[in-house]
Amino acid sequence: MTELVLARAQMAMLFAFHILFAVAGIGMPVLMVIAEGAHLRTGKPVYAELARRWGRGTAVLFAVGAVSGTVLSFELGLLWPRFMEFAGGVIGLPFALEGFAFFTEAIFLGIYVYGWEKVSPRLHLAAGCLVALGGILSGVFVVSANAWMNSPAGFTLIAGRPANVSPLAVMANPAWKTETIHMTLAAFAASGFAVAGIHAFRLLREPRNGFHRVALGIALSVGGVAAVLQPISGDLSARFVARNQPVKLAAMEGQFPTQRGAPLRIGGLPDAAEETTRYALEIPRGLSLLAFHDADAEVVGLSAFPRDERPNPVPVHLAFQVMVACGIALAAVGAAGAILGWKRRERLFSRPFLCAVVACGPLGLLAVEAGWVVTELGRQPWVIHKVMRTSDAVTPVGGLALPFAFFTLIYLVLGVFAARLLRKELGASPFFPAGEGDSPTAPGEV
Amino acid sequence: MPTLPTLAAGCILASLVLYALTGGADFGGGVWGLLNHGPRAEARKRLIDHAIGPVWETNHIWVIVAVVVLFTAFPKVFAVLSTALFVPLTLILAGIILRGSAFAFQTHRLHEEDGTDWWGGVFAGASLVTPFLLGVVLGAVSTGAVRGEGLSSVAGGTDAWLAPFPLSVGGMTLSSCAYLAAVYLILETDDPELKEDFRRRALGALVLVSLLSAAIPFLSPGGAPEFHRALTGSWWSVPLMGANALAALGSAVSLAVRAYPLARACAASQVTLLLAGWGMAQHPYLVRPGLPISSSAASPEMLRLLLIILAAGGVLLFPAIYLLFRVFKKKALFGR
Ligand code: HDD
Ligand code: HEM
Ligand code: HEM
Numbered sequence: 001m002t003e004l005v006l007a008r009a010q011m012a013m014l015f016a017f018h019i020l021f022a023v024a025g026i027g028m029p030v031l032m033v034i035a036e037g038a039h040l041r042t043g044k045p046v047y048a049e050l051a052r053r054w055g056r057g058t059a060v061l062f063a064v065g066a067v068s069g070t071v072l073s074f075e076l077g078l079l080w081p082r083f084m085e086f087a088g089g090v091i092g093l094p095f096a097l098e099g100f101a102f103f104t105e106a107i108f109l110g111i112y113v114y115g116w117e118k119v120s121p122r123l124h125l126a127a128g129c130l131v132a133l134g135g136i137l138s139g140v141f142v143v144s145a146n147a148w149m150n151s152p153a154g155f156t157l158i159a160g161r162p163a164n165v166s167p168l169a170v171m172a173n174p175a176w177k178t179e180t181i182h183m184t185l186a187a188f189a190a191s192g193f194a195v196a197g198i199h200a201f202r203l204l205r206e207p208r209n210g211f212h213r214v215a216l217g218i219a220l221s222v223g224g225v226a227a228v229l230q231p232i233s234g235d236l237s238a239r240f241v242a243r244n245q246p247v248k249l250a251a252m253e254g255q256f257p258t259q260r261g262a263p264l265r266i267g268g269l270p271d272a273a274e275e276t277t278r279y280a281l282e283i284p285r286g287l288s289l290l291a292f293h294d295a296d297a298e299v300v301g302l303s304a305f306p307r308d309e310r311p312n313p314v315p316v317h318l319a320f321q322v323m324v325a326c327g328i329a330l331a332a333v334g335a336a337g338a339i340l341g342w343k344r345r346e347r348l349f350s351r352p353f354l355c356a357v358v359a360c361g362p363l364g365l366l367a368v369e370a371g372w373v374v375t376e377l378g379r380q381p382w383v384i385h386k387v388m389r390t391s392d393a394v395t396p397v398g399g400l401a402l403p404f405a406f407f408t409l410i411y412l413v414l415g416v417f418a419a420r421l422l423r424k425e426l427g428a429s430p431f432f433p434a435g436e437g438d439s440p441t442a443p444g445e446v
Numbered sequence: 447m448p449t450l451p452t453l454a455a456g457c458i459l460a461s462l463v464l465y466a467l468t469g470g471a472d473f474g475g476g477v478w479g480l481l482n483h484g485p486r487a488e489a490r491k492r493l494i495d496h497a498i499g500p501v502w503e504t505n506h507i508w509v510i511v512a513v514v515v516l517f518t519a520f521p522k523v524f525a526v527l528s529t530a531l532f533v534p535l536t537l538i539l540a541g542i543i544l545r546g547s548a549f550a551f552q553t554h555r556l557h558e559e560d561g562t563d564w565w566g567g568v569f570a571g572a573s574l575v576t577p578f579l580l581g582v583v584l585g586a587v588s589t590g591a592v593r594g595e596g597l598s599s600v601a602g603g604t605d606a607w608l609a610p611f612p613l614s615v616g617g618m619t620l621s622s623c624a625y626l627a628a629v630y631l632i633l634e635t636d637d638p639e640l641k642e643d644f645r646r647r648a649l650g651a652l653v654l655v656s657l658l659s660a661a662i663p664f665l666s667p668g669g670a671p672e673f674h675r676a677l678t679g680s681w682w683s684v685p686l687m688g689a690n691a692l693a694a695l696g697s698a699v700s701l702a703v704r705a706y707p708l709a710r711a712c713a714a715s716q717v718t719l720l721l722a723g724w725g726m727a728q729h730p731y732l733v734r735p736g737l738p739i740s741s742s743a744a745s746p747e748m749l750r751l752l753l754i755i756l757a758a759g760g761v762l763l764f765p766a767i768y769l770l771f772r773v774f775k776k777k778a779l780f781g782r
Pocket of ligand 2: 007008009011012013015016019076080083142143145146147369372373376377380383390393
């Protein structure tokens, strides 16, 4: 049992680390390509400088993302050999396709970062676009593998083994669309706001620096658009979960009794022993309305499931609240930015708005981590929904505390150094006079 | 016509060969960074970093391809190997992650802050340990000590890799990486002194590789008996070893007369032949003696689709890789 907990903790730690860099690997290339595109159209040096710097940042983050991802692909077998023995031949297709997406990303990032003086501007921009495409696709492929774990499809179970595997149906599993759309938007929202937060922070110190103004404009456009769309996509996800994994929805909402016209809970602490959720602000019939678009719909509660088939509602409910709260904050700031910047770009650089953007900087990444806690812990005790239990998937190798401590230590050191490196890169930011590139007609605006 | 499982196994071997020829040399570059003393040390270090920089990420992906094809086509084998070789595989991962991150940090000059270059040290150390252990894993797979027809029968034996035979294969792999790197690096510079530096290193590594390839057949009868029988007793054994000896000789001669492009071709052939020989001696097993290629594979539909994807992906991919090398290795590879 404790070995199982250690294996889960190690997996969670490895993912929680990797996902930060994966998000950057999806979002950052889009930012750098927009900046470079603006440079090609306007010829203004500020955009070229920005594209170069964002490209360098992407290179460092990509390197850490690539190696931490390699760790994951091995750890799937090291920690969960029985899962891989079962599922390897079923979900191989998205992983194989992902391999090609990685190749695309790595090849063209090499050309992008080291090739400024070596290839034509057109080819350079095209390389950047392919990096961005590779990033998006690798996210989509790997998340569809995860979606299959939530909604297994495309095979039949014969004597406890998968048979009649249809790889395309595996990839196009029911959860595929909602999950990949939500994750891709999350990556843009999280990286857009993280970058915008950094540049807003610098603008509070040097308000006239055109470099940070231009950067803020681009990052906020990308992050803002994604953040405004994210609640819509989240609603689709939640309604899918309500139909497909009702027990996960009940855990997300802290809903114990099965009930028509179930309330929406804001805050609150589920108590699994007493089968109730305390201290929540309840909006009558809100949950039925949101989850089924019908205020009187019946919501199945946790109590309807045997105890050994329920996820732990405490972290799932809390993480869900955190994600939704972050989502609302980001969407609000994104929308405010669009309204403020609509007529006069200058208003984006007012101190109160910059402070709001700085505050939102970490929220996207926080929401990503929280969202994965919802998805993964909400699926427990199954590793493959209703097909294989996590406890049946774990490795027979003992002594997992050692590798767990080992990787935690390595990742702590790497995290600290990656952060220091990025800070150093930003500390040496260049100065461009304000007005360069941030006039209302400048390209790069959305 | 080979069967689907054999083709899939061949794809794994092919990615391993490509990984050895490209990523292996990147590891070797790190080894020379570690053994970097004497005059021109700084120039050599810069040459190595410059040569690896734009391409190592791409080169690294071959190992991911190998793993993904392994767990897609042979899930059972992946599960058995992950369990039986838990310790060396975990250490390999630590090596991979430290090396990759250290290189990125170092390239972006983090160390200047406090004047010490300890990321450089981490990079070099990880470059030593990782290929060594990768070789150990390949060796362990051949010993016959990794037993298991399925997971239920992997019985505690997680120390199969701690034996003279796998350890010597590890040493062989490490020295091959260093050898490849030295030969490639000669062509990466115009500086005659640096060329001579790496020529000397290439010759030294070649001697080590040759000694180890001569020693391993003496270890394998005891350490990997079935593998040894297949390696030495098949119809292809003599031609293969002959070709290998010829490549080694060709490399030595062309290094001696400074015909560097030829030396590189010979060195790459040597490494390819070594891995091909390993693969042929493993055939028809993935892991001797319990896991034959034919009966541990995933469903034929999966294999067929996987092979189609690999073929289609290859058609898109190789031109892109060609472009990458064309841009950054123009002189070294294309002579201008
Ligand atoms: C910037 C990040 C971000 C933001 C702002 C949101 N989410 Fe989210 N959410 C994620 C990032 C995320 C995620 C980390 O990307 C997850 C984990 C798995 C996945 O596909 O996306 C996720 C999962 C996830 C799930 C679980 C899906 C499953 O288990 O299959 C639901 C129901 C929601 N989200 C709903 C929402 C709602 C209603 C939001 C309203 C604002 C919201 N999310 C904002
Ligand atoms: C394919 C894409 C996958 C993604 C994106 C993903 C993502 C995540 C994330 C982010 C976490 C951390 C949650 C936390 O912080 O607590 C996590 C936890 C976990 N993942 Fe996944 N995962 C994936 C696949 C897998 C696979 C293949 C397994 C193999 C069995 C797995 C098993 C687990 C387990 C056991 C945990 C710990 C959950 C717990 O503590 O209850 N996941 N995953
Ligand atoms: C089962 C879960 C996962 C596995 C096995 C996995 C595996 C990998 C591997 C092997 C790499 C290295 C590729 C390279 O060298 O370039 C990688 C990188 C990457 N992964 Fe993951 N990954 C997982 C989860 C995720 C998730 C949830 C996402 C995000 C949606 C993601 C997105 C990426 C991206 C974008 C990269 C490229 C590196 C970067 O840009 O930082 N991965 N992953």
